[in-house]
Amino acid sequence: xxxxxxxxxxxxxxxxxxxxxxxxxxxxxGDELVDRLESIFRGLGF
Amino acid sequence: xxxxxxxxxxxxxxxxxxxxxxxxLVRFDLSFGSxxxxxxxxxxxxxxxxxxxxxxxxxxHLLWMPAWTVLATMLIASVLVHPERPSSxxxxxxxxxKVPEWDLMTWGLSAVVxxxxxxxxxxxxxxxxxxxxxxxxxxxxxxxxxxxGMVSIPSLITSNxxxxxxxxxxxxxxxxxxxxxxxxxxxxLGLTALALFGLVRRSGPPLVxxxxxxxxxxxxxxxxxxxxxxxxxxxxxxxxxxFIGMIAxxxxxxxxxxxxxxVFGGLFAAxxxxxxxxxxxxxxxxxxxxxxxxxAFRWSVSFKPMAIFGLCSLIVVVPxxxxxxxxxxxxxxxxxxDIFAGKYINAEWAAKYLASAHSKTLGAxxxxxxxxxxxxxxxxxxxxxxxxxxPVYLAAxxxxxxxxxxxxxxxxxxxxxxxxxxxxxxxxxxxxxSILFVMILLSALVAIAVVSLLRHDRAPRLLKTTALATVxxxxxxxxxINWRAHGDAILAAIGIEDRDAYADTELRDTGFKWYRxxxxxxxxxxxxxxxLIFDTRGYYLDRGYVVSLGLTMxxxxxxxxxxxxxxxxLLDSLEVTHAAWDPSGTFDAAIRDTLVASGCMSLxxxxxxILVSRIERSTTCFQ
Numbered sequence: 001x002x003x004x005x006x007x008x009x010x011x012x013x014x015x016x017x018x019x020x021x022x023x024x025x026x027x028x029x030g031d032e033l034v035d036r037l038e039s040i041f042r043g044l045g046f
Numbered sequence: 047x048x049x050x051x052x053x054x055x056x057x058x059x060x061x062x063x064x065x066x067x068x069x070x071l072v073r074f075d076l077s078f079g080s081x082x083x084x085x086x087x088x089x090x091x092x093x094x095x096x097x098x099x100x101x102x103x104x105x106x107h108l109l110w111m112p113a114w115t116v117l118a119t120m121l122i123a124s125v126l127v128h129p130e131r132p133s134s135x136x137x138x139x140x141x142x143x144k145v146p147e148w149d150l151m152t153w154g155l156s157a158v159v160x161x162x163x164x165x166x167x168x169x170x171x172x173x174x175x176x177x178x179x180x181x182x183x184x185x186x187x188x189x190x191x192x193x194x195g196m197v198s199i200p201s202l203i204t205s206n207x208x209x210x211x212x213x214x215x216x217x218x219x220x221x222x223x224x225x226x227x228x229x230x231x232x233x234x235l236g237l238t239a240l241a242l243f244g245l246v247r248r249s250g251p252p253l254v255x256x257x258x259x260x261x262x263x264x265x266x267x268x269x270x271x272x273x274x275x276x277x278x279x280x281x282x283x284x285x286x287x288x289f290i291g292m293i294a295x296x297x298x299x300x301x302x303x304x305x306x307x308x309v310f311g312g313l314f315a316a317x318x319x320x321x322x323x324x325x326x327x328x329x330x331x332x333x334x335x336x337x338x339x340x341x342a343f344r345w346s347v348s349f350k351p352m353a354i355f356g357l358c359s360l361i362v363v364v365p366x367x368x369x370x371x372x373x374x375x376x377x378x379x380x381x382x383x384d385i386f387a388g389k390y391i392n393a394e395w396a397a398k399y400l401a402s403a404h405s406k407t408l409g410a411x412x413x414x415x416x417x418x419x420x421x422x423x424x425x426x427x428x429x430x431x432x433x434x435x436x437p438v439y440l441a442a443x444x445x446x447x448x449x450x451x452x453x454x455x456x457x458x459x460x461x462x463x464x465x466x467x468x469x470x471x472x473x474x475x476x477x478x479x480s481i482l483f484v485m486i487l488l489s490a491l492v493a494i495a496v497v498s499l500l501r502h503d504r505a506p507r508l509l510k511t512t513a514l515a516t517v518x519x520x521x522x523x524x525x526x527i528n529w530r531a532h533g534d535a536i537l538a539a540i541g542i543e544d545r546d547a548y549a550d551t552e553l554r555d556t557g558f559k560w561y562r563x564x565x566x567x568x569x570x571x572x573x574x575x576x577x578l579i580f581d582t583r584g585y586y587l588d589r590g591y592v593v594s595l596g597l598t599m600x601x602x603x604x605x606x607x608x609x610x611x612x613x614x615x616l617l618d619s620l621e622v623t624h625a626a627w628d629p630s631g632t633f634d635a636a637i638r639d640t641l642v643a644s645g646c647m648s649l650x651x652x653x654x655x656i657l658v659s660r661i662e663r664s665t666t667c668f669q
Contacts, residue, residue, distance in 0.1 A: 006448070007506045014441045014512055020425040021437035028428070 048223070049171045049539055055222035056229040062117045062124075063092025069124040070095070074302050078294055080248065086241035090287040091306075093214055093234070093280065094313045094362075096120070100213040100220075101365065107195030113221040155256040158521050162263040162528055163236055169273040169532035170228035171539035173549040177556055179275035180583035184224050187216035188585055198373040200390040201596025202582075203399065206379045208366035210316035211277040224585070227275045234280035235272040238486065239263065241286055245293075246490045249454035250497065257517070258493035262486055264524025267433035267479040269531050277317045282482035284314040285324060289463075289483070292332060292355070293456045296339075301354055308355040312362025319378050320474035322363070324483070327467030329356050334466075335459045391600035399599075416472055423478065432478035434527065436520045438496075439488055442513075445495035452498045453491065460487050558583050559628065559655040567658060570651055571624065577658070578617060580627035580634055592622055594634040607636050610644035617661060624650070626658045 026033070067088035071077065078084055099116060103109060174184055182204040189205075190196050199205040218226035242262060243255035262268060271279040291307030294300075311325040329352045337348040367377035374380075376388030383396035391399070415422075422429050424440040446453070464484060471481050478485075499505055499513050538548035550561045564586040571577070576590040584591045597616075598607065606612040617625075625647065627638050641647055647659035 007509045010444060011506075011509050011512060013444055014509075014516055017424065017437050017441040018516060020421075024426050025434075 048545070049225070049541075051222055052171055052225045052229060055218070055226045056233070058114075058117055059096070059217065059221065059226070059230065060089070060233055062120045063096050064089050065092070066095055066120045066124045066127070067092030069128040073128045074306075076294075076302060076306060078244075078290065080244040082240040082247070083244035083290060086237040086244070086283075087287055087290065087306075089233070089237040090241075090283050090310065092120075093230070094210075094284065094309065096217060097210045097213040097313065097316075098362075100217045101210070104190050104196040104213065104216060105369070109191055109194050109216075109220065113217065116217065117221075149253075152253055152256060155253065155260050155521075158260045158525065159239065159256060159263060161525055162260075162269070163232070163239065165528045165532050165536060166235060166263075166269065166272040167229065167232040168539050169535035170232045171225050172228075172273075172535035173538070173545050174224035174228060174275055174585065175535075175549060175552040175556070176274045176276070177558075177583070179224075180553075180558070180585040183212055183275045183277060184215055184219065184227060185583070185585040187212050187219055189590075190216060191219055192588070192590070196369070200601055201593040203380050203391065203596070203599065206370045206374050207319060208316040208321075208363065208370075210313055210362075210366065211280050214280070215275055224275060228273055231272050231275070231279050234283045235263065235268065238279070238283045238286060241283075241290060242486055242490060245290065245456075246454075246493060250452070250494060254493045254497045257497060258489040260521055260524075261436070261438060261492060262489040264521055264527070265433060265435050265478070265482075265485055266527050266531070267477075268482065268485075269524075269528045270433060271479055271482075273532060273535065276479070278479040278482055281314050281317045281321065282486060284310045284317075285328075285483040286486055288314060288325075288328060289460075289487075292328065293459070295351065296336070296456075296459060301351075304351055304354040305358050308358025309362055311355065312359040315359060315363040316366045318475065318480070319381055320470075320480070323470035323474055324467050325356075325359050325363075327470055328463055329359075330466045331459060331463035335462050390596065395599040411473060416469070419472065427478065430476055430478065435478060435485065436524065438517055438520050439485075439492050441516060442492040442495045445499055446491055449495050449498035452494055454494075457491065553583075560626075561586060563626075563651075563653055563656040564588075566651060566653070567626070571658075574623075576621050576623050578622045578625040578637075580625070580631065580638060590621075592617075592620055594627075594637050597637055598634055602637075607640060610640050610646075613637065613640045614644055614646060614661065618663070622661060624658055624660050626656055628655055629657050 064085075065088075067090065068084075070091055071084065071088055076087070078087065096116075099120070103111070103116070174180065179185075182202060186199060186202065186205045186209065189199060214230055215224075215227035218224070218230060239259045239262070243252075243259050246255040246258045268279060270276075288307045288310035291303050291310060295303035295307065307328075311328055315322045315325045332352045332355060333348050336351055337343055340347045342348075370379045371377040374388045374390065376382070376386035378386065379388045380391050380396050380399055383391070383393060383400075387393075388396070420440055420443075423432065424435060424437060427434055464487070468481075468484065471484075496513060496517060500510055502510075534543065534548055534552070537543040538545050546562070546565075553559075553561045558581065560581065560583075567577070568588045571589050573589075576592065577587065578594055579587065579591050580594045582593055582595055584593065602613070602616055606616050625638075625641055627633065629652075641659075641661075646662045646664070648662055649657065650660050651658040
């Protein structure tokens with residue numbers, strides 16, 4: 001059973017780490033990211 | 047034009063150290079059997095030799111000589127060390143380098159690595175910025191250069207710590223300027239990348255080596271540390287070289303490998319007092335691993351290798367402890383105050399300094415904190431005041447178990463070393479930049495795990511796609527982190543942005559307002575001026591200076607700080623001629639107020655950010 005579950009547990013682990021990491025990153029740098037993207041789009045004429 | 051001279055100076059240092067390092071390795075028949083690792087070993091050894099040469103010249107007050115004589119001497123030494131076969135002095139036999147298969151992933155990873163290294167290198171050409179570099183990593187070598195050699199700097203506690211890499215920075219300043227010191231860090235990262243690639247390449251395809259390097263160069267502390275004059279990237283190179291020396295000894299035997307590992311271990315220890323813990327960890331790991339491997343507990347198997355390694359490390363690091371002892375009476379100043387005490391600080395400040403070193407990292411240590419460290423370091427590194435390692439390392443850790451049969455033999459030794467050293471790190475200086483060496487090894491392991499998963503026939507497609515996307519996304523973000531850190535510096539380095547404007551803005555962002563004021567003072571103040579600065583960053587001031595913070599840490603008694611005549615008498619004994627403070631600042635306000643109350647100050651320069659006064663030496667003032 002464990003052998004069959006292992007890939008899905010691994011997948012869940014990857015997803016958990018990514019979610020925790022990017023949640024924190026977006027919380028810390030989200031505003032700066034939005035500002036920079038806005039200025040890029042403005043520079044492109046949108 | 048400045049950048050061109052920086053590049054020429056850097057190329058001269060890089061080539062000379064590489065040549066001498068290579069000559070020494072050939073002379074002592076030290077070849078790892080991997081072209082890229084041998085190249086990195088030669089470069090690392092050359093940097094270590096340069097550091098020791100500059101230490102001797104600095105301690106002997108011979109810095110009045112032209113800097114190029116050092117390089118010329120090293121070149122002559124290269125030939126003398128290995129006169130029989132001059133042709134073997136070629137740093138690399140490029141014909142032996144195996145070209146990897148160029149599929150899309152190899153191209154992509156190569157592009158990521160090259161982009162990182164190129165951005166780091168270009169940013170290193172910008173004027174020096176940062177906090178610690180301007181407080182001591184560059185500032186202390188600049189003082190030595192101004193004084194013609196090594197001197198005690200009582201008002202700067204950090205100036206008494208081991209300074210091996212700062213000796214290379216000193217030579218950079220001597221030959222041209224601070225940007226050359228920054229370029230040496232980029233060079234050290236390049237050498238680290240080669241060694242890491244070579245280490246992984248031994249047990250896997252080039253793709254794995256490239257992925258390991260791409261992961262390592264994407265760590266934000268590596269990005270930052272390879273373009274400013276911090277010591278951590280070069281120190282990590284030295285410890286990696288020490289580790290490689292031990293791997294070579296474990297694989298092939300030969301005590302000379304242990305000597306080389308010891309020399310590199312000593313070079314690593316000679317950069318931060320707490321680094322000695324890592325070298326101790328490496329020695330203990332050697333005892334444990336070789337005892338386990340030989341299934342025997344004898345002097346020749348268990349302790350002799352460690353004794354050789356430890357003795358060589360000690361020989362390299364001890365001069366720095368002796369220097370600290372001569373200047374302060376404490377070989378590990380300002381630590382272990384209860385045992386050694388030490389000049390210029392009092393017990394209260396020593397305790398406060400230690401507490402501040404702890405609070406700057408984690409605060410209180412605990413078992414729970416230690417166990418949760420990988421999770422916290424990954425998801426919220428700001429808790430450690432650390433840079434970002436990215437989400438790949440922790441995510442890939444479980445795969446190491448599945449693919450344990452793919453792991454190279456040195457992993458066992460690395461695990462023993464990590465088990466011994468990481469607790470020491472946790473208890474001393476818990477910052478990501480002081481554990482870069484472990485990140486180098488982890489990069490290798492994670493790369494092996496990820497590529498093993500991608501090549502695993504029976505692994506579900508969804509899992510493989512997720513792993514690939516995770517790595518690709520993180521590497522892409524790593525490139526944006528690099529541009530965010532280096533974009534302005536690169537624009538300044540290539541002349542699109544004004545260098546002074548860049549340095550001024552960067553430094554103001556980190557709380558230092560006097561970049562342009564110092565330029566004025568360098569014109570205005572007499573050559574022999576000695577300024578009491580109410581800030582800690584003195585690098586750009588081309589005059590003697592005393593840091594006011596040093597007075598409050600123990601150089602002045604509370605009575606002296608409160609009494610104008612006593613304060614003036616103290617400053618007179620320190621030969622201070624001027625004082626500079628921020629009119630709106632509160633830095634060491636007690637000393638400032640005492641000086642103002644003395645009435646012995648006459649204003650010589652004023653701006654929005656600085657007031658500079660000359661201390662009058664009239665009879666009335668000093669009565």
